[in-house]
Amino acid sequence: MTGRIEKAFAKAKAEGRGAFVAYLTAGYPSMDAFEAAADDLVAGGADILEIGVPFSDPFADGAVIRQAAYAALRNGTDLDSSIAAAARIRARHPETGIVLFSYCNPLFSKGYGKLAGEAQAAGIDAVLAVDLPLEERGELLDALRPRGIGLVPLVAPNTPLDRVEQIAAGLENTFIYAITVKGVTGERAGLPADLAERLDAIRSRVALPVAAGFGISTMEQARAVCGHADGFIVGSALVRRLGETGSLKGPPLS
Amino acid sequence: MKTHYGKFGGMYVAETLAAPLAELAAAYDEASRDPGFRAEFDSLLRDYVGRESPLTVANRLSGSLGGARIVLKREDLNHTGAHKVNNTIGQALLARRMGRRRLIAETGAGMHGVATATAAALFGMECEVYMGAEDVRRQAPNVERMKMLGAKVHPVEEGSATLKDAMNEALRDWVADCDNTFYVIGTVAGPAPYPEIVRDFQSVIGREARRQCIEKFGRLPDCAVACVGGGSNAIGLFAGFMDDPQVKLVGVEAGGEGLATGRHAASINGGRPGILHGARTMLLQTPEGNVIDTYSVSAGLDYPGVGPEHCHLAETGRAEYTVIDDCEAVAAFDALCRYEGIIPALESSHAVAEAVKRAPSMPRDSIILVNLSGRGDKDMDNVLAWKKGHSK
Incomplete structure (x- = not known):
């Protein structure tokens, strides 16, 4: 059976565009506003939603997503309520890919086996753990695989290409999250000059679709990236707008 | 080099830090087999630290x-x-060997910050220290000492504004500038190979x-x-x-x-x-x-x-x-x-x-x-x- 994530990339490719992967922090600015924004993003063309689980110590995130996480924690959002929200979103959007995006500790704290069962029941397609590199991912993979849930791996600008191959090896129902810049999440005025070359090199080594993220906030940046990737990921720009205006109605990107 | 201690330890970091940590492990492995490195470390501990x-x-x-x-x-x-200086001298020597000119550190009580600022001054390196805002208040004399030694101190206001938040911020700094910066971790926590390196120096x-x-x-x-x-x-x-x-x-x-x-x-x-x-x-x-x-x-x-x-x-x-x-x-x-x-x-x-x-x-x-x-x-x-x- 082909998974929703594979289908999402295939559909975008067939339509001659890159897949649009949209990140939101669960429960921000409120659980209702988050879910409404997720609906708006699907209506606005998002192929895959990344649902961010707020964590007390978001050390890989820039200011926008950090503040969203702290606010979501204050209003009581946790891993359980994030998974419950994912299940409701799944019920409304049967085709959209859903990725549960988290730091390791909440997942580990729940127990990877229990997590995998709950994620499957919620209709989550894949899990991304920010601080879980190749060396440490075995246990989580072992729990997710029998449930047919993918693991989204990160590839950084300084990841050697041989390691990129090792990272992609054996994964299914997923895509490669190619980080465009060294640093934390957040909007940036410009992307690195060698990004196109780097994305081409990554794609030459892996069969999985490659989506580029970190620092992408405009349609112009997204289009430029999609000449060299199968999809693009937008997070901070959406979270910031949602925080400022309370909704994501209308076109997702300017 | 040892990376896990029973079921504890490991290297749970964002992928961007995997390469710098591998580089650090390789550099340390090589340095620890170099009698010259050991000799310089020992002589600094004797003549500078006063051991x-x-x-x-x-x-x-x-x-x-x-x-x-x-x-x-x-x-x-x-x-x-304090004992902190044993480790910062060692890591600063390692930083110099790896061609890094900028040291960053997290600090709680400020002793590790002071010891890092001290090592940076000794080796003519830049130094920036992240410290929880609550700790900046609790440990004011050490903040002044760090500044006196030429370090820049960044108070961290987030979370509980203590050591863990300082470490979050130091990690964010390092991930953005890992080609030029050496992160001097002050304790036997953090991703491999840090616990083993700090253990050796202490x-x-x-x-x-x-x-x-x-x-x-x-x-x-x-x-x-x-x-x-x-x-x-x-x-x-x-x-x-x-x-x-x-x-x-x-x-x-x-x-x-x-x-x-x-x-x-x-x-x-x-x-x-x-x-x-x-x-x-x-x-x-x-x-x-x-x-x-x-x-x-x-x-x-x-x-x-x-x-x-x-x-x-x-x-x-x-x-x-x-x-x-x-x-x-x-x-x-x-x-x-x-x-x-x-x-x-x-x-x-x-x-x-x-x-x-x-x-x-x-x-x-x-x-x-x-x-x-x-x-x-x-x-x-x-x-x-x-x-x-x-x-x-």
Whole structure:
């Protein structure tokens, strides 16, 4: 059976565009506003939603997503309520890919086996753990695989290409999250000059679709990236707008 | 190089840090096999830090308790006033070898920040230190010392505004500038290979103490006691006695206002396995897996995780981990001042308090070795404020 994530990339490719992967922090600015924004993003063309689980110590995130996480924690959002929200979103959007995006500790704290069962029941397609590199991912993979849930791996600008191959090896129902810049999440005025070359090199080594993220906030940046990737990921720009205006109605990107 | 300690440790980092950590491990591996590197490190410890540090028998304190003799390993007499400098000199040498000119560090009590700023000045490097805003307030004299030494201090306002938040911010800095920056981690926590590197640089404490004990007393101590926040001074001490099963190893965690109150920083005694700052560790966390704000009168122990090797030593039973609360630590602080003329750091006072507890029930010919990891000048204001708040 082909998974929703594979289908999402295939559909975008067939339509001659890159897949649009949209990140939101669960429960921000409120659980209702988050879910409404997720609906708006699907209506606005998002192929895959990344649902961010707020964590007390978001050390890989820039200011926008950090503040969203702290606010979501204050209003009581946790891993359980994030998974419950994912299940409701799944019920409304049967085709959209859903990725549960988290730091390791909440997942580990729940127990990877229990997590995998709950994620499957919620209709989550894949899990991304920010601080879980190749060396440490075995246990989580072992729990997710029998449930047919993918693991989204990160590839950084300084990841050697041989390691990129090792990272992609054996994964299914997923895509490669190619980080465009060294640093934390957040909007940036410009992307690195060698990004196109780097994305081409990554794609030459892996069969999985490659989506580029970190620092992408405009349609112009997204289009430029999609000449060299199968999809693009937008997070901070959406979270910031949602925080400022309370909704994501209308076109997702300017 | 060792990356896991039983089921603890590892390298739980964002992928961008995987390459810099691999580079660090390779550089350290190579340096540790280079006699020139070792020789330069040893000569700096001797001529700059002032090692070896003496062993002082706490005669009057021991006499007042009856029972075991309490012996102090005087890391407080090192240049900069704590054991931290052993590690920062080592890491700065490593940074120079790797061609990095910019050092960053996280600091809690400020002793590691001061020691990093000191090493940066010594080697002519840039230095930026992240420090929780709460700790900036609690440890003002150390903030001034860092600035005096040419370092830039960034107060971190997020979260609990203490050590863990400083470490988050240091990691964010490093991930953005890992080609030019060397992250000097101050304790045996964090992703591999840091716990092993810091352990190696601090193990001079235990090596010296073991030899000094044999020279002075003709025997090994019955027990070796050290405070544990992240746990670098404790690992440094324990390293010297790991293969001496007759020496009991005792780590002392910060009990704050008491384990039962939840206001403490005792990760091994009060936490459960988790993942933070790159390692699987015993972690103070909510049922949902968020990190709990810790509390201790001593800023240097105020951390929700602990070095992975300590977690493993606790699990295997090779070391025992106890809890000393604020009251007991401050009482031991007073006792050491009055009986021995030594003003200890509040962190080290936790280890002294554990020795004070144990000594009376041990025979007179037994020896408790305490790592006096730092001096207490930085804690004057805190102790006075604490006493004021707790006077009845």
